[in-house]
Every structure is written in structure tokens, then in C-alpha cells.
Amino acid sequence: MQLPAPAVAATALIEVVRISGLPRRRGDPYPGAVVTHWAGDEAADVLALIETLPGSAQYRCGFSPGWGVRAYDDALDLALFEAAFCFTCHEVRMQGTAVPPALSTQFFDADAERAQALLARFREAAR
Template structure:
């Protein structure tokens, strides 16, 4: 999977979100509680893991993401990017000011080791 390289380099904090619904508007963040904050090597490792997700074909489920991340730079202002992961339809939707349209919708193999590892990280982060 491709992430916006400049935004990845600038990321100092990641919020892990347990997504509860689709956002009400196109520019609204995915709703749900923030269950963890990752910084330093933890954030870098998570971004490297996400970047290593192998591609896959699209599967139809209606896109019902359960997990997401929001990446922030050191200003902690608006998120650099947000990614929402649906492990059922193999889709990740990425958006934000740092995300080119070519990276907005991608597909990953949820059975691959990096995807299983990412899901385990998400589940460990939840209370």
C-alpha cells in the first residue's frame, strides 16, 4: 500500500480510531473513539507496516471499516491524513490534504502477514 511519503516523514503522532460509522460528510473524519496514541518508533513501525501491506483485488461488502488511523505532524493541527481499513472488502480509504487522489482508494490482502499484524496491533490498542 502506498502512503503519502512527505506526510509519513512528517508524522509524529498517530491516533488509532475504532470506527463506529461512516462519516456524515465527505470532509468529516471517520467517527469513533480514539483508543490509542502511537508516537516515536511505535508510529514509525505502524506506518512501515501499513506501507508493506500487499495489494489485493476489490471485494464487495459495502465498505464497513472497523479501524482507522489519523496521522499528525508536530503542530498537532489538522491530520495530515486519515486511513480507514475494511478487512472484509480489502479496501482502505485514505484522505487528507496530503493525499493525492491516486492514493485515495487502495486494496490490500487481509490474509497477508502484514495485514494480520496490523489488525493485531489495532485489537491490542482497544480497551
């Protein structure tokens, strides 16, 4: 999976979000509870894991993401990017000022070992 490289380099903090629905308007953040924050090496490790998710064919489930990440720089004001993951249809939707249109919708193999490791990290964060 491809993330916006300049934003990844600038990321100082990641919020992990347990998504509860879809945004009301395009560009609004995905609603849900922030279950944890990752910073430093932990944030870098998660971003590296996301970047190594293998691609997949497109599946259709209606896109019902359960987990998301929001990446912030040192200013911690606006998210550099947000990625919402649907492990059912293998789709990731990204948004934010750092996200070029070509990266806004991607597909990943949700059954791959790396994707399952990411899902396990999300679930552990919610405990």
C-alpha cells in the same frame, strides 16, 4: 500499500480510531473512539507496516471499516491524513490534504500475515 511520503515523513503522532460509522460528508473524519496514540518509533513502525501491506483484488462488502489511523505532525492540529481500513472487503480509504486522489482508495490483502499483524495491533490498542 502506498502512503503519501511527505506526510509519513512529517508524522509525529498517530491516533488509532475504532470506527463506528461513515462520515456524514466527504472529508469529515471517520467517527469513532480514539483508543490509543502512537508516537516515535512505534508510529514509524506502524507506518512502515502499513506501507508493506500487499495489494489485493477488489472485494465488495459495502465498505464497513472497523479501524482507522490519523497521522499528525508536531503541530497536532489538522490530520495530515486519515486511513480507514475494512478488513472484510480489503479496502483502505484515505483522505486529508496530503493525500493525492490516486491514493485515496486502495486494496490490500487482509488475510496476509502483515495485515493480520496490523489488525492485532489495532485490537491490542483497544484493550
